[in-house]
Amino acid sequence: MSQNRPPAVLSPATSPADVLIIHDSLSGPLPSGIVCGMNILDLLGHFGLKGNIVSLDNYKTGEIARHRFVFVLGVDDRHVVYPPNVLSDLRAAAIPVFWIFKHLDELVATPQDAARLGFRPGRAPLAEHFQTVSYKGTSLLKGEPSLIPLEVLDEARVKVLARAEADGGRSEPYVVRSGNFWYAADSPFAFVAEGDRYWVFCDLLHEFFNQPHQEERKALLRLEDVSVEDEPEKLQELADYLAGRGVPFQIALIPIFKDPSTGEEVWLSDRPQFVRAVRYMVSKGGLVVLHGVTHQYRGRSGDDFEFWDVAANRPIQADSATLVEHKLRQGLDECFRNGIYPVTWETPHYMASSVDYQTIARFFNSSYERVASANDAETGNQFPYPTVDRYGRFIIPEALGFISAEKPNPDLLAANAARLKVVRDGVASFFFHPFLDIQYLAAALDGIEKNGFRFQSIRDYDLRLQMDERLVQTYTETVRLPIDGRYLHRLMMHADGRVSGESFSEKPLTARRRAGHGRGDRNLCPEGVAAADPVGEAHGLGRIEARAEAGRGEHHRDPAGGARPVGRLPFEGGLEQPEELRERLRGLRLPHVHPPLEGVQHRRPRARDGRHRPAWRGRAARAEAGRGDPRLRQGGRPPDPGRPLSSQPGAGSAR
Secondary structure (H helix, E strand, C coil): CCCCCCCCCCCCCCCCCEEEEEEEECCCCCCCCCCCHHHHHHHHHCCCCCCCEEEEECCCCHHHHHHEEEEEEEEECCCCCCCCCHHHHHHHCCCEEEEEEHHHHHHHCCCCHHHHEEECCCCCCCEEEEEEEEEEEEEECCCCECCEEEEEEECCCEEEEEEEEEHHHHHEEEEEEECCEEEECCCCCCCCCCCEEEHHHHHHHHCCCCCCCCCCCEEEEEEECCCCCCCHHHHHHHHHEEEEHCCEEEEEEEEEEECCCCCCEEEHHHHHHHHHHHHHHCCCCCCEEEEECCCCCCCCCCCCCCECCCCEEEECCCCCHHHHEEEEEEEHHHHHHHCCCCCCEHHHHHHHHHHHHHHHHHHEEEEEECCECCCCCCCCCCCCCCEEECCCCEEECCCECCCCCCCCHHHHHHHHHHHHCCEEEEEEEEECCCCCCCHHHHHHHHHHHHHHCCCCCCHHHCCCCEEEEEEEEEEEEHHHHHHHHCCCCCEEEEECCEEEEEEEEEECEEHCCCCCCCCCCEEEEECCCCCCCCCCCCCCCCCCCCCCCCCCCCEEEEECCEEEEEEEHHHHHHCCCCHHHHHHHCCCCCCCCCCCCCCCEECECCCCCCCCCCHHHHHHHHEECCCCCHHCCCCCCCCCCCCCHHHCCCCCCHH
């Protein structure tokens, strides 16, 4: 399975679960079994699997047999009694079972059970002072120093996959396997840090699920907390440096800066020089990530959370889908107004409520972040590879951390990149604040690249933002836009933001021709993918050549002048893709305001040598939408920060 494309995401109502997660947590304010179970659910997306979580008390006899894989989370510190039906079904299971941490003695209560397994828990309840785990010849950190010691009864049958190590040369089995039964001697989700033994668990999942993904060494760089506070010259200098090294990068942009202590509020539109700097960064290989809208709740942008009250450790007051949607629309409108097109999302300080995540997923099919397992700031999870979380979002990983301003240590990033190599398809992803000295960034890049990682752009993933009729995407097979009765206006753009061509449909698109419906606005999409420009009449389009099949063709106007027909409208045909990819893409449709009709197909773009090239590489395309002559929709005034966006002139339309 290609890891560049998110696997199909099916709703729990229509998708049978592949994985059953049984936890033994008793009731409480934050059951550890639920927290760890949610982490596993978020990892399953890397393998295209779905899962269910059930407590011991709610387990129904025979449930194990209805799944393909089972995890048992023995993570509750309290005295837990495992029901007989759970133990009986586990002993009879013919599918892979992964038992994590405690209460294994419940399963191997008799000598016969222990002999069948080939190992059992040692007599001491816990062994202490284990600080590292050795796996594939690499030493990883172990934040939790204790573990369950094991007594191996049949060395020929039991394979030790990783060992925990302590001072003085002492070691104990950390992960073992006996046939289809796997066991971890602690909870790999406890006290996780960068470079932690949690990565051992993440890599072993490939073997557990029998999905031996290819070994890859990809890296990602994100420039963090970019806002109008940053000096445009410094941003341009940073972009030049990265372009000179051939390092693609991402720009985590905060579109509205606020500081309640001073009353300061600055929008992108208030700082045209900063906007030019961001667009210059895009021309040098940057891709924009929407990093919140104001990145603050009560404090200063960049320092504060936006969707979380950190003082009370709870969602912000009046947290709701309506509030989050209003914020997203406000931020996206401001970006579009200034010719800036985010392709994915990053939650400020990686923390939001489940309601917030669900709302964000209605707009973005992806997020570039760590994800909280519960409504608690202490439950954030990192992922060493791309995955699809339980909200259906494709997650771009960030697992290496960042260079601290207080104690900058780029060597630590390099050391953790070396540890990450134990994960066969781990992505060495980190972020860097532009206000730091560039020498720290240079050292981090050097160290990561020396470990065999190569930096790439997230444009190689299938990323999509859709807000009503506005679309931003890096790659897709099918475009679904509400464009009934409107004209198609498409601007072709290179990855560096340069316009390479422009095209218009000769006649309005109609629902009868399966091009969409509703009203349209401005969209961004890749080369060869159709996007709608719903205009009332085709007038003032300049020099356009007619086609023999009038009304069924699309015409291309080169920026240098002139026009030429470029074939049928894209929804008349499409690029043939492997069925596996087509199925995954079908599962990733974003919700629409109205039920969408069948989408628009794209043609395969050609490289300069005339050969077909993959549609997810290279150029991007922007389409503008509106009523009337499309050339009249380029202007517009900056918003008045003192008025709600919905009351601004032209609100809801990107300019």
